[in-house]
Amino acid sequence: MREHEERLEMEQTKLEKELAQLESQREETSTEEGYSWYFWSAVSLVIFFTIEMCRVDLADTEVRPVEDEDVFPESGSITPRTMVLDKDVLGNFCDKCTYTSAHNNWRVREFVEGFADDLLESLRSVCDRTDMEVGDFVGIGSMFESWRVCKPLMCDLLVPFSPPDPHSFQFHLWCCPSSDVPPDMQGCGKIKVTKENEEGCICGSANLGEDMLCLLHSRDDAVNVDCSPDELLCSRNTSFLSKDQVMKWFQISVTKAWGRISHKYDFEVTFRNLDAAGALKIRFPSGKVIVMNIIPVVQFEDTDAYFVSHFPSDCESAPDPYWALSFAIYERNLFKYFTKCLPQHSCHLHCLQIVTFLHRKQTGLTGKSAFTNYHFKTALLHLLLLSKSPSSWGFENIEHRLRDILVFMQRSLQEKRLHHVLIGNSKVPKEVWVPEIIQRAEPINLLRPLVLQTELYAATVKHFQEMLRNASVLLQEYTPHLPNGGLHHS
Secondary structure: OHHHHHHHHHHHHHHHHHHHHHHHHHHHOHHHHHHHHHHHHHHHHHHHHHHHHHHHOOHHHOOOOOOOOOOOOOOOOOOOOOOOOOHHHHHHHHHHHHHHHHHHHHHHHHHHHHHHHHHHHHHHHHOOOOOOEEOOOEEEOOOOOOOOOOOOEEEEEEEEEEOOOOEEEEEEEOOOOOOOOOHHHOOEEEEEEEEOOHHHOOOOOOOOOOOOOOOOOOOOOOOOOOOOOOOOOEOOOOOEEOHHHHHHHHHHHHHHHHHHHHHHOOOEEEEOOOOOOOEEEEEOOOOOEEEEEEEEEEEOOOOOOEEEOOOOOOOOOOOOOEEEEEOHHHHHHHHHHHHHHOOOOEOHHHHHHHHHHHHHHHHHHHOOOOOOHHHHHHHHHHHHHHOOOHHHHEHHHHHHHHHHHHHHHHHHHHHOOOEOOOOOOOOOOHHHOOOHHHHOOOOOEOOHHHHHOHHHHHHHHHHHHHHHHHHHHHHHHHOOOOHHHOOOOO
């Protein structure tokens, strides 16, 4: 396998040299500057994707043992093994998260679920017969996976919707053999709105004339009225569902729905982000704030995968008409699977709480980077899938497992590669029931933007280095030492 990696590195180096030579020749041929720009752009694109496809061959060996040498060995740099981690400080942090936050988070979830039920019931009442049909919400993310730490308290809710009869959705995934989804839209798909005539009858879509009578329907039967593409929330001059149109429809519907029930509540509800369909902020008279992300989604066939209009953590989303496919329900099920396999007081969620806390605090200090909480969550799930000893995740090993996650993230940053944990991963247990088409798909690199954007890569490296350097201080500031050593797990 090492020889295979070296061969790929040699091929990549050779391709890069060839590209440099071609660029040099292009600069000497200024008379054809306009035409050659397109040509050399195409050459660069082909070479890049050749390299990417070669890397995919190493998908199963993305995670190497954490005992390997550290990356970024420059003088003065901080690595996960050289950073300061005090076991008592980690224990105090987990005590506060477990015994202080858990009960409060449970109360917030209970409130949010009750309010969301009421809001969506009101939303359904404002929809007319040509509107989309709204289903029941599904809770996802850190609050529902029991690892939320930072404030404000945030709940992510998926709200499925479907088109009015007799219309339905057809799906075009990026991994289908006949897919026309561009390579940079991996993990996405298009949703086509089609019309299905009941029992194959054409009386609702054809002009039969006054003297013609349908043998299936009498004149008194109501015939479904055709909906325009705008009413079906499609992109202009297409039959594909538009995220922008869905966002406008959903925001208007939520606003009307809240207007109908606001008299029942003594708090204020506002849109937190107009670029997200249902990013709501609830502010109580006491000043307490709860954030709700009510995300309109489309269920992919009869699976637990959903096409989402946006991810709450994303600064930018795919352009219309491409919808990202979320596997949040399967990820939540994967956590449940590990809960049954790991020791009773395992440290895996505590490790995730710590690294996401550090990431958030560092973001507040130095600004945004390419990393999101989802990347750290993905790293943890990869390590859990690779672990051959469930007992090693006992709480007494929290320092070692935390370093493992940070080493994994550092190596991923070095290689500019972090594969999605469910897509094309043969290590995912069958009990999680990931759809077969997703299991067979090629792995997707979540750090692909770092391959293309050197400035973003440099900022992310700096962010990670500073996060390691500041970890001890940030944890101590958040959790002052508890008397008698706190309530450490045993």
